[in-house]
Amino acid sequence: MQNVNIIGSGGIGVALGGALAEASWNVTMVEINEAKLATGRRDGIKVNGVKQREVRFISFAEWKPAEGAILLLCTKTYDNPTVLARIPLRDLLVPVQNGFDPMLNESNHPFEGIASFVSQCEANRPWTRITRSGELYLGGRRRLATYERDILENLATGFRRGGWNQVTIVDFIDGYKSAKLMYNAAISPLAAAAGIDNEELLSDPLAQRLFFALLRENYSILRRSGVRLARIGPFHPALVDRILSIPGLARVLAHLFRPGLRGTYCSMAPDMGTGRTEIAAYNGYLKDLARGIACPINTAVLELMNAMDERKRSPCREILVELGSALGMGGNL
Structure with a gap:
């Protein structure tokens, strides 16, 4: 039986853990939230309201990486220092996170994953629902040896056997990670600061202007910095930027994409007011990457x-009005 330790029982961790459990993997969920631990031990994990096969829950305080187990890191990036200190050997570490964390960037782990699906987990229960379907990309941070590629193939097979069919193995993950950053660094701060769902970024005129402008600035920073970008979703980032340069076309496509985003929330929303967000791994990373490239919206x-x-x-919502006024984009929602 294959062993996997999943650190973090949020939306991504629960979704991936559920699939591997259904594939008869030996799944251990590692969590710090006592309420999630209690519910998980009593009632298990649920995906879209369906209870998955039995998994084991263990407190992070008691956890040690199981020998030979794949380690899926599904926490927020601000938890990385604490988690990585517990993982001296990282040859089987597979982070599936959003954003770019400096400490993780300097690590020697060979793999990473990027989730293009959207999930929403209950605050104190390891129960999640997939609010928008999408691909799970698994790939190398460098050119992988044959045995390392086999590890990813085995993991992907586990997901597929567990019913998660949208899994793609790519040679290099960096282009997918950067493309996801382009979108997340536009969606998350605006939606989280305003307290709105993602669909409203396409329906409110001011929110839409800010969202489109931030997307274009993010693309400009990544492109001018020589960062490789891959296609996540229906369009390549270069085509997205071109579409956004044609206002009429952008508005038409926004109308078409709105239904798919309705009721979806960014992962940063639950962190607002806690004093800890992933903003440094999103917009902070882009600002550092810019190195002289004008980035007024990310700065703001x-x-x-x-x-x-x-x-x-x-x-x-008033926060978007203030941001729009400060950037000269109008002050009406």
Whole structure:
């Protein structure tokens, strides 16, 4: 029986753990939230309301990486220092996270994964629902040896046997990770700061202007920095940027994409007001990457999020009005 330790029982961790459990893998969920631990031990994990096969839950305080087990790192990036300190050997570590964390970037693990699906996990229960289907990409951070490729193939086979058929193995993961960053660094700060669902970024005129402008700035930073970009979703980032340069076409496509985003929320939303978000791994990373490239919107977003933390300000739509006014994009939602 294959062993996997999944660190973090949020939306991604539960979804992936459920699939591997259904494939008869020996799944251990590692969690720090006592309420999730209690519910998981009593009632198991659920995906889209369906209880999955039995998994084991263990507190992070008691956990040690099981020898020979694949380690799926599915926590938020701000938890990486604590988690990585517990994993000295990282040849079987597969982070499936969003954003770019400096500590993780310097690690020597060979693999990473990127989830293009959207999931939403209950706050204190390891129960998640997939709010938008999408691919799970698995790939190398460098050219993989044959035995390393076999590890990924085995993992992908496990997911497929467990019913997760949208799994793609790619040679290099960096282009997919950067493409996901382009989108996340536009969606997350705006939706989380305003307290709105993702669909409203395409329906509210001001939110849409800010969203499109931030997408284009993110693409500009990545392209001008020489970062490789891959296609996640229906369009390559270069085509997305071209579409956004034609306002009429962008608005038409926004209308078509709205139904697929309705009721979906960004992963940063639950962190607002806690003093800990992934903003540094999203927009902070892009600003550092820019190195002289003008990035006024990312700069304004970082200042806004930091100010919200300092003032313990709750998310509200008025924040987008203030951001729009500061950037000269109008002040009406």
